[in-house]
Amino acid sequence: MTTREKDPTLVVVQLSGGNDYLNTVIPHSDPNYYDNRPTIRYPDEEILRIDDDVAFNPHMRALKDLYDEGNVAVLHGVGWENSTRSHFRAMDIWHTAEPDVVGTEGWLGRAIRELDPEGENPVTAVNVGYGLPRALVAPDASVASVADLEAYGMLSSIERREHREALLQRFANMYAPAIGSGPVMDYIGQTGLDALKGADMLKVAPEQYSSGVEYASGNPLAQKLRDVARIHFAGLGARIFYTEHGGFDTHASQVGNHPKLWNEVSSAIGDFWDDLREHDADGNVMMFVFSEFGRRVKENGSGTDHGAGGVAFAIGPGVEGGMHGEYPETRAEALVDGDLAPSVDFRSVYTTMLEDWFGLDAAPMVNGRFEKPGFVRK
Amino acid sequence: MASRENIALMAHLMRRAGFGARRGEIEELAERSYEDVLELLLNPQGQPDADMDTLYRYHPMAERSLSVPAGQINWLYRMVTTERPLQEKMALFWHHVFATGDSKVESAYQMLKQVQLFREFGMGNYRDLLVRLARDPAMLYWLDQNENHKRSPNENWGRELLELFSMGTSNYTEKDVFECSRAFTGWTMGVKVHPLLWGPHLWPFEFHPEDHDTEVKSFLGHEGRFDGEDVIDVIVRQPACHRFIMRHLYNFFVADEPQVPAWPIEPPRDPGAIRELCEVFVESDYEMTPVLRFLFNSSFFREAQYQKVRNPAEVVAGTLRLTGDMNAPDPRWGDLGNQTGYMGQSLLDPPSVEGWHTGKEWINSGALINRVNFMADQVRNADLPGVRDIVERVAASNGHGMTPEHLVDECLDLLGPLEVKDETRVELVEQASAAGPVELGTQTGYEDFRNRVGEVMALIAGTREYQFG
Numbered sequence: 001m002t003t004r005e006k007d008p009t010l011v012v013v014q015l016s017g018g019n020d021y022l023n024t025v026i027p028h029s030d031p032n033y034y035d036n037r038p039t040i041r042y043p044d045e046e047i048l049r050i051d052d053d054v055a056f057n058p059h060m061r062a063l064k065d066l067y068d069e070g071n072v073a074v075l076h077g078v079g080w081e082n083s084t085r086s087h088f089r090a091m092d093i094w095h096t097a098e099p100d101v102v103g104t105e106g107w108l109g110r111a112i113r114e115l116d117p118e119g120e121n122p123v124t125a126v127n128v129g130y131g132l133p134r135a136l137v138a139p140d141a142s143v144a145s146v147a148d149l150e151a152y153g154m155l156s157s158i159e160r161r162e163h164r165e166a167l168l169q170r171f172a173n174m175y176a177p178a179i180g181s182g183p184v185m186d187y188i189g190q191t192g193l194d195a196l197k198g199a200d201m202l203k204v205a206p207e208q209y210s211s212g213v214e215y216a217s218g219n220p221l222a223q224k225l226r227d228v229a230r231i232h233f234a235g236l237g238a239r240i241f242y243t244e245h246g247g248f249d250t251h252a253s254q255v256g257n258h259p260k261l262w263n264e265v266s267s268a269i270g271d272f273w274d275d276l277r278e279h280d281a282d283g284n285v286m287m288f289v290f291s292e293f294g295r296r297v298k299e300n301g302s303g304t305d306h307g308a309g310g311v312a313f314a315i316g317p318g319v320e321g322g323m324h325g326e327y328p329e330t331r332a333e334a335l336v337d338g339d340l341a342p343s344v345d346f347r348s349v350y351t352t353m354l355e356d357w358f359g360l361d362a363a364p365m366v367n368g369r370f371e372k373p374g375f376v377r378k
Numbered sequence: 379m380a381s382r383e384n385i386a387l388m389a390h391l392m393r394r395a396g397f398g399a400r401r402g403e404i405e406e407l408a409e410r411s412y413e414d415v416l417e418l419l420l421n422p423q424g425q426p427d428a429d430m431d432t433l434y435r436y437h438p439m440a441e442r443s444l445s446v447p448a449g450q451i452n453w454l455y456r457m458v459t460t461e462r463p464l465q466e467k468m469a470l471f472w473h474h475v476f477a478t479g480d481s482k483v484e485s486a487y488q489m490l491k492q493v494q495l496f497r498e499f500g501m502g503n504y505r506d507l508l509v510r511l512a513r514d515p516a517m518l519y520w521l522d523q524n525e526n527h528k529r530s531p532n533e534n535w536g537r538e539l540l541e542l543f544s545m546g547t548s549n550y551t552e553k554d555v556f557e558c559s560r561a562f563t564g565w566t567m568g569v570k571v572h573p574l575l576w577g578p579h580l581w582p583f584e585f586h587p588e589d590h591d592t593e594v595k596s597f598l599g600h601e602g603r604f605d606g607e608d609v610i611d612v613i614v615r616q617p618a619c620h621r622f623i624m625r626h627l628y629n630f631f632v633a634d635e636p637q638v639p640a641w642p643i644e645p646p647r648d649p650g651a652i653r654e655l656c657e658v659f660v661e662s663d664y665e666m667t668p669v670l671r672f673l674f675n676s677s678f679f680r681e682a683q684y685q686k687v688r689n690p691a692e693v694v695a696g697t698l699r700l701t702g703d704m705n706a707p708d709p710r711w712g713d714l715g716n717q718t719g720y721m722g723q724s725l726l727d728p729p730s731v732e733g734w735h736t737g738k739e740w741i742n743s744g745a746l747i748n749r750v751n752f753m754a755d756q757v758r759n760a761d762l763p764g765v766r767d768i769v770e771r772v773a774a775s776n777g778h779g780m781t782p783e784h785l786v787d788e789c790l791d792l793l794g795p796l797e798v799k800d801e802t803r804v805e806l807v808e809q810a811s812a813a814g815p816v817e818l819g820t821q822t823g824y825e826d827f828r829n830r831v832g833e834v835m836a837l838i839a840g841t842r843e844y845q846f847g
Contacts, residue, residue, distance in 0.1 A: 016730070086541060087730055092639055101643065122743070131722045131729070132742035145744030147720060154747050154840065157755050166812075167833065170805045171750075171840050178801045181842070184634075184687065184738045188746070188842040195743035246481055246729070251522035251534055300532055301525040337552075 008318075008357050011228055011241040011272075011287045012108070013221070014133065015265065017248030018087065020304055021294035021311045021340065023258055025074055025327075026055045032330035036298045040254050054327065059262040062270025063313070070321035071273070073314040073375035077328040078349055079342025083293060085306035087249070090292035095135035097347050097366040107350055108240055109138025110365040111358060115239050116142075122198035125240040126231055128224045133242055142190070144198040149227045150206055153199035172196055205234040213275040215268070221245040222268035229275045232285065239358075248291055254303040265289070269315065286357055286376070287315040290346075296338050297330060308339035312349060314375050318357065324375045345370055352376055380408035386795045387412065390683045393847045394631050395419050395674060396463025398696035400764050401771065401792050416674050420667055422462035422501070429459070436707035442487050442577030449486025450715035450725045453493060457695035459705050465497055468666070470691055471630050472496040473725070475623075476511055476543055477733030478520045480726050485516075487578045489726040492516040504623065504664040505614045508544065512606050515567040515581035521731065524566045526559060528591045533559040538731050540613070548642045549618035550598060557595040561609040564590030614664055617656070624655035624669070631673060633685035634737030651678045684796075687740050688847035690721035693749050696847070700793070701756045702763035720748040741845060753839035757793070758832035768792045769831050773818060780818055780827070782810035789834050798843045810834050 023040065026047050027033050034041050047055035048064045054074075056064045066072050080099050084090050096103025108125065116124040119142050127136055127145040136143045146152055154171060158164040175192035178185075209230040215222040224243040231238050245265055250258050269287065276282035294310035309328045328340040335341065347366040354362035356376035363369050380388070385401075388408045392399040396419070399407070407415050418424065433455050434441040439448040440455065460466045473496060480489050492514050499507050511517055512535075518524055521535035536559030540550050564586045570579030595604045600612050613619055625646055629635040632651070636644045646652045654676070655669060662668040673679055688696065694717045698704045704714060718725055722745040728734055759765055772788040773780070786806040790796045798806075810816075810830055817823030838844055 085537070086547070087732065089547070089639055091730075104640075127742075127744070130719065130724070130744065132739070132744075143742065145742045147744055147748075152744075152747065154750055155754060155836070156751060167809075167837065170809055170837055174802050174805045174837070174841055176801070178799050181799065185842050187738055188687075188741050188845055191741055191743055191746050192840070192842070195747050198743055199747065249482070251532060252525045300530050301527065303522075303525065305532065305534070 006284050007237070007239055008359070009232065009239050009241070009285045010108075010353065010357065011225075011285060012135070012243070013225075013265070013269070013287060013289045014091075014242070014244040015248050015261075015289065015291040016087075016091070016244055016246040017250070017291070018090075018293045018295055018306055019248045019261075019291035019310060020250060020254065020258060021307070021309065022297065022330075023254070024057050024060070024262070025076070025311050026057060027053060027327055027330065028055045029053050030330055032297070032332075036330070038299070039302060040258075040299050040304070050323075054323070057259070057262050059259040060266040063266045063315075065270065066273060066315060067321065071315055071317060071319065072321055073319040074323050075312040075314060075344070075349055075373070075375060076323065076325040077309045077340065077343030078290070078312045078325075078346050079293065079309040079340075080345050080347070081342070083308045083339075083342065085293070085308075087292060087306070092134060094290065094292055094346060095133060097350060103367075104134075105138040106133070106135035106141075107354075107365050108135045108242070109141040109143075111354060111360060112136065112141035112143065112240060113138055114360050114365075115358070121237045122194035123201055123231070123236050123238045125242070126202075126228070126238050127242045128227045128231075129242075129244055133244065136240070136242055140190075142194040142198075144194070144202065146202065146227065146231075149202065149230065152202055154196060168196060201236050202231065202234075205230045205236070208234055211275050212278055213271050215271045215275075216264075219264045219268055221264055222271055225268050225272040226275070229272060229279075229281075232276070233279050233281055250295070250303045251305060252301060252303040254299075273315070282317055284318075285316050286318050286353070287313075288353060289313040289315065294340055297335055297340060298338055308336060309342035310340075312346075314349075314353070318377050320375050320377055324373050344373060348373055349375075380405060382791075382795065384408045384412075386683065387680060388415065389794065390680070391415065391419075391674065392463070393688075393692070393696065394467075394679075394686075395670075396467055397457050397692060398699050398847075400700055400702070400767065402767065413675070416671065419464040419674075420501070420671055422465035425461040427460075427462065428456045430455070433707055433711075437711055440711075444485050444487060444578050446480050446486050446489075446724070446727055447712075447715040449480070449490050450718070451711050452486075452490055453725050454691075454695060454715060454718070455711070457691060458698045464670070465501060468500040468670075469493050469496040470689075471627070472500045472507070473728075474630060474733050474736075475626050476517065477728040477731050478516050479728050479730070482520055483516045485578055486726055488516045488519075488580060491580065493726070501666050501670065504659075504666060505610060507666075508539075508610045508614070509607055511543070512539070512562065512565060512610065513583040515583055518565065518567050518583070519581065523562060526563050526565070528563045528589050531556065531559040531563055531591070535559065535562060542638075542731060542733075544613045544622060545616055545618040546622040546638070546641055549616065553596070554598055557597040557604075558609050560591045560593075560595050561597070561604040562606040564588070565606055620656040620659050621652060624652050624659055627655065627669065627673065628652060629736060631670075632679050633682045634687060637735050637737075637739065638732065648678055651676065684843070684846040686847055687737050687845055689734070689736065689740060690718040690723035690745075690749070691725060692847055693721060693753065694718050697753050697756045700764050701759070702765075702767075703756060703759075717748075717752055721745050721752070746845075749845070750840040753844075754836035757835040757839050760828050760832055765832070765835075768835070769828050772831055773824070773827065780816040782807050782816065785810045785816065785827075785830065786834055789831060789838060793835060793838055793844070796838070796843055798838075798841055802841050802843060806834055806837055809837055 125143040175189040290312040295304035295307040348370040351362040526532040567581035568584040
């Protein structure tokens with residue numbers, strides 16, 4: 001194992017749409033839970049009981065197993081004061097760590113810049129999926145965005161190798177920084193250079209991979225996490241991975257949709273850790289699972305509306321397994337406009353990961369100093 | 379012959395008010411006045427509608443299907459073949475603004491119905507369009523209007539109507555969101571029905587008076603027993619609404635603005651342009667066609683050539699219109715629907731109600747690879763009629779002997795006209811001259827020349843400059 005492979009690595013799983021905290025980590029001894037949710041509550045006999053107070057959703061079996069092994073830190077009540085109910089504003093805030101003004105730099109983008117200050121490795125961070133989450137965006141932070149790991153690269157349809165390489169060299173020359181191009185031109189040029197180099201590096205990942213773990217084929221998150229595993233095993237120096245799973249905006253029909261989503265997320269995460277263990281490559285990996293906000297305490301029709309405080313998870317052998325922080329109070333008087341009041345600032349959670357996992361100075365990345373909940377093992 | 383300047387301006391208009399055109403078409407259009415051509419674009423009913431029946435004969439799935447790729451084929455086919463390009467571009471514009479996603483709607487057919495609404499009414503009155511949007515079943519379901527009841531108002535639609543579809547944040551209160559939502563209670567959809575003998579079910583719009591809150595609402599300083607239409611009437615009179623929609627229009631048709639969430643904080647790139655557009659918008663009683671006429675005639679538009687990073691729909695449809703590929707049913711349509719998605723714009727399925735981030739955010743390493751590969755594979759394929767046309771034009775452009783410099787400059791002209799930095803041109807010229815002098819006189823010489831044109835155009839497709847439009 002090279003030292004590079006021992007470098008701490010973070011895999012972020014974003015649950016888009018606003019995951020319902022109360023039906024994820026269920027406060028099963030709390031009468032308010034049952035009173036507020038006559039339609040969508042879970043009966044006692046179905047839940048995956050953790051202790052006298054809380055239980056996992058019945059569709060989080062794999063996550064529960066990981067929890068029982070001490071590999072899951074449940075981070076209660078994550079959010080921020082005066083949070084917004086707008087999806088993308090909330091997601092923007094999570095991505096930029098800027099609740100008050102519109103930020104343009106992502107917190108992970110800033111971390112990438114610290115992890116690879118000279119921008120030498122275009123796969124220091126890899127987004128697995130289409131597009132690029134703002135969390136990874138910062139000037140001079142290079143990120144590969146890979147939707148199809150097998151066919152990743154420019155001019156891949158040109159068969160003659162020397163011919164293709166000659167043209168790729170022209171691209172590289174054309175993308176070289178030129179004076180007076182302007183910021184967008186410079187950005188495209190740098191992206192082009194990174195794309196060329198990153199593709200060259202990533203092509204080994206599928207070639208080298210073999211595994212006894214079969215990720216579910218109809219589960220998009222499982223397929224994405226498989227790509228994360230393949231790139232991780234290739235030892236290319238990727239330190240930050242980002243993936244997303246959507247559909248959590250359960251205003252309606254929550255009883256059908258939310259279980260399906262957690263089945264997918266939980267089993268994909270289970271497969272991923274099985275794969276990492278099989279390859280003895282789990283020791284330097286931590287996973288962080290979050291959503292932009294929780295949902296309203298009181299159900300509305302067959303679903304729930306946008307809320308505030310939510311739950312996040314840190315997973316891996318490097319975390320202090322167990323419950324962290326306080327489940328926000330569910331009494332009507334304690335709610336903020338019907339929402340759970342966040343009990344820990346999301347930037348605190350980031351601070352722990354950046355400082356105790358990556359060993360970086362978090363303040364410039366999260367725009368301030370925050371307390372540091374101790375969910376990463378010393 | 380039209381001047382180079384007129385050609386460039388006409389190409390600019392056709393890229394922005396449509397999906398681009400081949401040089402021959404641009405030359406024909408440039409024979410007429412700019413204003414005449416603009417009127418053609420502004421009056422789509424003067425041109426035949428796209429021939430969808432031919433597509434459906436060979437690709438029946440594209441007509442009525444639940445599947446997104448099939449729906450994307452339907453829309454892309456229109457973008458590639460339509461003779462009403464501005465109408466189609468406006469449908470895409472409203473899809474950007476009123477972003478509705480199949481991820482939840484789960485019916486490409488229902489989504490296509492919404493796009494058809496944008497197509498039919500998107501160049502008409504904005505107020506009327508909002509009313510139609512509020513009755514569109516895909517939108518109703520997307521933003522949970524079917525869950526917006528008198529006794530338990532659901533604020534999803536009410537909030538996004540204000541925040542994303544009309545005014546932008548910080549121009550209303552939480553109370554306004556709630557009151558707005560109350561006004562739309564009872565606007566819902568009925569049970570899905572078969573539109574014809576076969577195909578997926580469609581939702582009808584329904585108004586349920588017993589579920590409508592008839593009490594007084596207080597909304598943006600107005601009071602009354604408002605229903606949805608009344609609320610829309612209040613919204614469209616707000617200056618914030620005019621600024622918001624006109625800034626969207628500027629961002630889509632003129633030059634890249636910062637992302638929408640930054641608008642309350644960052645001023646527009648050209649505040650004067652937004653102000654003038656707002657004036658026309660209000661004077662015309664929120665009619666879109668006069669606003670578009672003003673916009674495309676303005677000097678701020680004419681001067682904004684290559685000031686926008688092209689969105690993936692423009693890349694794909696524009697490239698196909700240029701090469702003449704896929705302008706008829708073809709087995710390859712089956713794979714083509716996904717192409718814009720690979721570049722970060724899955725049509726009919728934007729990532730959230732916020733729609734797509736635009737401008738430089740279209741570009742990341744994965745998306746750039748997909749764009750460049752798609753365009754390069756097209757423009758270096760000398761079997762395609764548009765590419766053959768370009769090769770012949772380059773060959774015919776200089777009777778006295780073809781230099782690599784001349785070859786490159788002609789390619790840049792025919793693909794744009796596009797201006798590139800000197801450093802870029804040097805690379806293109808070196809590629810064109812790598813295999814020695816150009817010989818046009820012999821069969822093998824011509825083939826070699828044709829390959830060189832293809833290579834140079836593939837390289838141009840990958841340049842930074844060509845990512846703009």
